[in-house]
Amino acid sequence: MPSTRHTEPLVRPMRPRRRDEPHRVATSLELFFDLCFVVAVGQAGRELAGALAEGHGTGSALLHYALAFFAVWWAWMNFTWFSSAYDCDDVPYRLTTLVQITGALIFAAGIPRLFLNADFKLAVFGYVVMRLAQFTQWLRAARGEQGAARAMARSYALGVALVQLFWVVMLLVPKSAVNWFLPIGAIAELSVPAVAERRTQSPWHPHHIAERYGLFTLIVLGETVSAATVAMQSAVDEHEALHELIPIAVGGLLICFAAWWIYFAAPIHEHLRGNRQAFLWGYGHYLVFGSAAAVGAGLEVAVEHAVGKAHISAEAAAATVTVPSAVYLFTVWLLHARHGKSGPAQWVLPVAAALVLACTALGDGGVLAAGLVAAAAIAAGLWLSTRPSVPDASID
Incomplete structure (x- = not known):
């Protein structure tokens, strides 16, 4: 008896997919x-x-x-x-x-x-x-x-x-x-x-695009954590300077946790209505991805400085973490967070970015301080977003 199992063709016509296709997820x-x-x-x-x-x-x-x-x-x-x-x-x-x-x-x-x-x-x-x-x-x-x-x-x-x-x-x-x-x-x-695309727009899927960018952000943050972990392990094995590395480890983890939190705080696909919004959003992720990966490089430098292997000042070592962290916070706010916030809550991340940058002056304590600022920014954002709205005085 011949098999009735359906087999997919090896070569299919490459036709455009629907922008409103349901359940469109990453493959x-x-x-x-x-x-x-x-x-x-x-x-x-x-x-x-x-x-x-x-x-x-x-x-x-x-x-x-x-x-x-x-x-x-x-x-x-x-x-x-x-x-x-x-x-x-x-x-x-x-x-x-x-x-x-x-x-x-x-x-x-x-x-x-x-x-x-x-x-x-x-x-x-x-x-x-x-x-x-x-x-x-x-x-x-x-x-x-x-x-x-x-x-x-x-x-x-x-x-x-x-x-x-x-x-x-x-x-x-x-x-x-x-x-x-x-x-x-x-x-x-x-x-x-x-x-x-000056005359017609390619049929990209907003929800699918938002998911793909989010997944790559996760992978880059994972690479950042991995790079910092390897640097920590190497430093401990060679120098046993655990007490000097703990502040960097805590600060680095807080920065990475905050980076994940603020990126995924609110869905963004509804903002991607056309090429104008989508191009600016997509191009802006050069700074999001680049700064997220640079944080991992900075944590490696901070670890090497803590054990005396980096030939730079304490402030310069701190800057390798604080500068990309500040860029990340500000860029995610510009592309993401400000579209779903109102009132004082929408200014938390720009203020946090400035404070993280100021942590550079603390030198050896800069990474930990930057991590605490990033964590405080999350807490402040949550608190402000849950405050009851003030009723309009013009309405009886």
Whole structure:
């Protein structure tokens, strides 16, 4: 008797998904994609921590970190918005996504060279692999679309291809000219979505996008905790300076716990009504993700300073934690929290960000103080949000 079991076709038409599709959640492939991409995030954080602990070339280290994180964030973000609109989950789609993951791992392998002597070759190769895989996905989407939507998909494909050609050309110019190419290339990358979607909008799913960003935030925070834990363990094994590390551990945990709390305090998908809100929100996450990962690097530096291995001042060591923590608090408020707050409660996070930054002056006690400020901000926000509203005097 022949089998009646339904089998899925290996290749399906890549058609746009509905923006109001119910129960739209992240897939196992998307989660695997995130976990592999965080390898590059961790590599960038480790290189940043090593450079900051040495105290030499801080400006160069921050620039290289910003460039490395931009590449990881931008490739991740483009995949995320595309998959929200066109994920058909067939064999070609899965294989192309695995190629993108391979490119991310190649890019991660090139990050140490980028920090050491500004060698972009391996990093650019990995980045181009990621982005050309995305180029083929947009070509597939164009074949499944019609009219303005097809023109949009083709514009994406053309834009991605041209910018990758630009990065390859950058490798051929003298090293002294590279600094001119980098900002031009970054602006070109950021401009592709705006140009491609100037007439029609890709059918991304607001709830799915919000979930994907939230999941990546969780993974980055997890990498931050992991990096700090490894640094603590190494310091204890080598120096047994537990009493000096406990304040850093407590402060770091409070910062990470607060970072999770404020990000997920209120749903954000209802705010993502169109491209104007969504683009600003999505682009702003460069600072959210980058600062969250930098907190982990800063905690590594603070640990090394506590055991005498970092060649920087106490204030500089504290700043490696307080500055990215303040950036995170302020950016999450700007993108997230202020949309669901009113009255005094909406100003808690900006004030907390300023106080965390001021904790830098405390030197060795700065990390613990910053953690206590972050925890106090959560408590203050909860208290203010539960206070009974004052009745309007004009209403009898």
